[in-house]
Amino acid sequence: MTRPTQATINLQALRHNTAHARTLAGTARLLAVVKANAYGHGAAKVAVAIAEQVDAFGVACLEEALQLRAAGITRPILLMEGVFEAQELDNAAREQLWPAITNEQQLAWLEQAQLSAPLQVWLKVNTGMNRLGIAPAQVTAFLQRIYDCPQVIDHSVAPVVVFTHLSSADNLHSDATLQQLKQFAELPLASAAVARSAANSGGLLQWPASHYDWVRPGYMLYGNSPLDAAHSNTAALKPVMTLTSRIIALRNIEAGEAVGYGGTFVAQRPTTIACVAIGYGDGYPRQAVNGTPVLVNGQRAALAGRVSMDMLMIDVTDIANVALGTPVVLWGDGLPVDEVARYAGTVGYELLTRLPARPARVVVED
Numbered sequence: 001m002t003r004p005t006q007a008t009i010n011l012q013a014l015r016h017n018t019a020h021a022r023t024l025a026g027t028a029r030l031l032a033v034v035k036a037n038a039y040g041h042g043a044a045k046v047a048v049a050i051a052e053q054v055d056a057f058g059v060a061c062l063e064e065a066l067q068l069r070a071a072g073i074t075r076p077i078l079l080m081e082g083v084f085e086a087q088e089l090d091n092a093a094r095e096q097l098w099p100a101i102t103n104e105q106q107l108a109w110l111e112q113a114q115l116s117a118p119l120q121v122w123l124k125v126n127t128g129m130n131r132l133g134i135a136p137a138q139v140t141a142f143l144q145r146i147y148d149c150p151q152v153i154d155h156s157v158a159p160v161v162v163f164t165h166l167s168s169a170d171n172l173h174s175d176a177t178l179q180q181l182k183q184f185a186e187l188p189l190a191s192a193a194v195a196r197s198a199a200n201s202g203g204l205l206q207w208p209a210s211h212y213d214w215v216r217p218g219y220m221l222y223g224n225s226p227l228d229a230a231h232s233n234t235a236a237l238k239p240v241m242t243l244t245s246r247i248i249a250l251r252n253i254e255a256g257e258a259v260g261y262g263g264t265f266v267a268q269r270p271t272t273i274a275c276v277a278i279g280y281g282d283g284y285p286r287q288a289v290n291g292t293p294v295l296v297n298g299q300r301a302a303l304a305g306r307v308s309m310d311m312l313m314i315d316v317t318d319i320a321n322v323a324l325g326t327p328v329v330l331w332g333d334g335l336p337v338d339e340v341a342r343y344a345g346t347v348g349y350e351l352l353t354r355l356p357a358r359p360a361r362v363v364v365e366d
């Protein structure tokens with residue numbers, strides 16, 4: 001028997017979430033963010049599955065874009081951090097990628113390049129995230145240089161997209177988002193010559209003022225909510241990845257007996273402990289504390305003891321019909337990854353993107 005540890009990737013759920021994003025976007029165009037191996041789901045398969053539903057894809061680097069091209073993706077691909085060295089611009093031109101311009105150096109590389117074809121670019125503006133992007137006061141000068149640059153497609157044919165990134169769109173009560181959107185709205189842009197983009201998943205879900213011409217959701221496409229509170233727009237999301245394994249050992253222990261490395265779980269009552277074939281070597285977080293929920297037969301059981309490399313133990317005393325081979329859901333359908341993440345002191349984004357290759361990705365249509 002093969003090891004029963006796998007991440008099932010449900011393409012029907014992915015298409016459903018993408019359609020939901022499309023509806024929320026209204027007339028805005030949809031750029032699907034598929035960086036970091038599509039948040040751990042498998043970039044090529046994800047992109048192929050939704051290519052017809054989206055207008056463009058967003059990745060972090062050239063290598064990720066080339067992977068999509070190798071998979072047959074012909075939609076435009078935005079390099080959201082731009083290029084890391086000047087030579088990458090040749091590939092970008094050849095493969096019709098859209099490099100972001102985020103600083104003086106990237107613009108200078110573009111101005112000095114000799115490319116096989118002119119490019120379309122996005123211009124990143126820092127409105128308060130203080131990560132990437134030029135200052136609002138530099139926008140006019142940068143745009144003029146971009147318009148004057150022979151390496152860039154004429155802006156009457158393909159407008160430059162001026163974009164910014166929201167730091168706190170997950171929080172509806174955040175002043176930071178209002179301030180960022182205000183700064184963005186006040187940029188001195190001649191509207192005919194540019195398009196605009198500000199919304200990540202949080203923006204798309206709960207900040208309509210951020211939608212503009214292009215929305216850039218990632219996390220929500222995979223069926224998870226980035227929001228810190230319940231919201232009607234997230235109710236329809238369906239998790240795309242479900243991480244599962246099976247019970248490979250069962251034992252009864254007495255009150256006072258300990259479980260796992262360091263004996264960090266001590267039974268308070270006669271307890272049935274199940275061992276599940278998944279551990280931190282499979283991407284399950286070692287930081288998850290006693291009590292972290294897992295699903296067994298549709299019921300919530302609790303992590304008991306420290307997560308090992310290949311196994312973890314759970315308390316199944318109150319769960320009916322548990323046997324060797326019983327399936328266990330670690331996150332996904334019925335158990336949001338963000339709920340698990342909270343018990344591990346992190347966010348679902350990290351759990352998904354850090355999932356190693358070890359659990360096989362099994363792609364299903366529904």
Ligand SMILES: Cc1ncc(COP(=O)(O)O)c(C=O)c1O
Nearest residue numbers: 033080165200201216217218219
């Ligand atoms: C520039 C940019 N746009 C959009 C996104 C998508 O964000 P989310 O996954 O929260 O929708 C990201 C992800 O971090 C990003 O860096």
